[in-house]
Amino acid sequence: MIAVYAITEAPADGFETVVAGPLAAVVREVEEAPPAEPEAFLAHERIVEEVMAAQPVLPVRFGTTFADEGEVASLLREREAEWLARLEAVRGCVELAVRIEGSEREAARAELATYARDAAQNAFLVPAPDVEAFVARAAAWRSEDLDVSCTGPWPPYSFV
Amino acid sequence: VTVVATQDVALVDLVDRLIHGGVVITGDITLAVADVDLVYVGLRALIASAGTVGR
Numbered sequence: 001m002i003a004v005y006a007i008t009e010a011p012a013d014g015f016e017t018v019v020a021g022p023l024a025a026v027v028r029e030v031e032e033a034p035p036a037e038p039e040a041f042l043a044h045e046r047i048v049e050e051v052m053a054a055q056p057v058l059p060v061r062f063g064t065t066f067a068d069e070g071e072v073a074s075l076l077r078e079r080e081a082e083w084l085a086r087l088e089a090v091r092g093c094v095e096l097a098v099r100i101e102g103s104e105r106e107a108a109r110a111e112l113a114t115y116a117r118d119a120a121q122n123a124f125l126v127p128a129p130d131v132e133a134f135v136a137r138a139a140a141w142r143s144e145d146l147d148v149s150c151t152g153p154w155p156p157y158s159f160v
Numbered sequence: 161v162t163v164v165a166t167q168d169v170a171l172v173d174l175v176d177r178l179i180h181g182g183v184v185i186t187g188d189i190t191l192a193v194a195d196v197d198l199v200y201v202g203l204r205a206l207i208a209s210a211g212t213v214g215r
Contacts, residue, residue: 007183033188036195041178061182063189075185083183097173151170157181 002066003030005047006155007058007076007083015051018069020076023083025060026051027072033065048155056091058083059155086160093117093125094153098138102146112138123158175199 002018010017010024017024026047034040044062051057066072076083099122100108109119115134116124126134131153138150179196 004185036179036199041175044178045174059177059182061184061189062178064182064185065188079185095177097177099169099173149169151173154174154177157177160181160183 001030001032002069002072003028003034004060004064004066004072005044006051006060007087008051008055009087012051012055014054018072018076020073021080023076023080025072025076027069030065034063036063045155052094052155056087057155058086058090058160059157089118090125090156090159093127093156093159094131095156095158096124096126096131096134096138096150096152097122097154098124099149100141100146102143104141104146108138108141108146108148111141118159120158125156125159126153128153 004025004027006026008024008026010019010022012019012024012026015024015026016028018027019025028047034044041062048057048059096116098109098112112124112134113119115130115137116126118125124134135150138148142148179199
């Protein structure tokens with residue numbers, strides 16, 4: 001069984017991959033599907049972050065498996081155009097998870113969005129060099145009335 | 161992972177992303193809805209115990 005962790009640009013040297021054209025899926029041969037347990041979550045995340053450190057990455061949902069490499073290769077070919085475009089959209093960026101609770105929530109979200117390339121629910125896609133500035137802005141909104149948490153940088157799970 | 165909030169929040173943010181985010185491709189995704197609920201229950205228990213230890 002093949003577990004799939006990430007889609008990235010080929011050749012993705014140094015990783016175990018299935019390659020088709022310009023795309024590579026980062027995979028592992030596994031005996032069984034990963035269990036929904038903390039160790040398995042962290043193992044998945046570690047692999048995705050290793051790829052992210054080297055090149056643009058589309059994280060794949062936890063627990064995705066295929067019977068064989070051929071299935072993975074044909075998917076890479078089928079969705080090549082879509083995934084190449086997504087990789088371009090996240091290139092150089094990381095995801096920051098932001099939770100905001102309080103009366104000024106919308107104002108805070110709107111201002112933070114101006115520092116981001118894209119925004120989703122509870123997540124912002126931020127160019128890597130701007131992370132520090134973004135986090136500082138998020139922290140500046142904190143008050144007795146506004147609870148703000150910011151974690152990351154994460155692979156772009158919310159922007160794929 | 162650089163964390164501006166607590167480690168507990170980071171863990172919840174991560175699990176949220178792993179099971180709700182990421183590219184969905186055909187193939188098999190092992191987590192059924194019941195499993196996801198279990199994960200959250202497990203995570204809450206983990207966070208609760210970590211909080212107790214912290215105090």
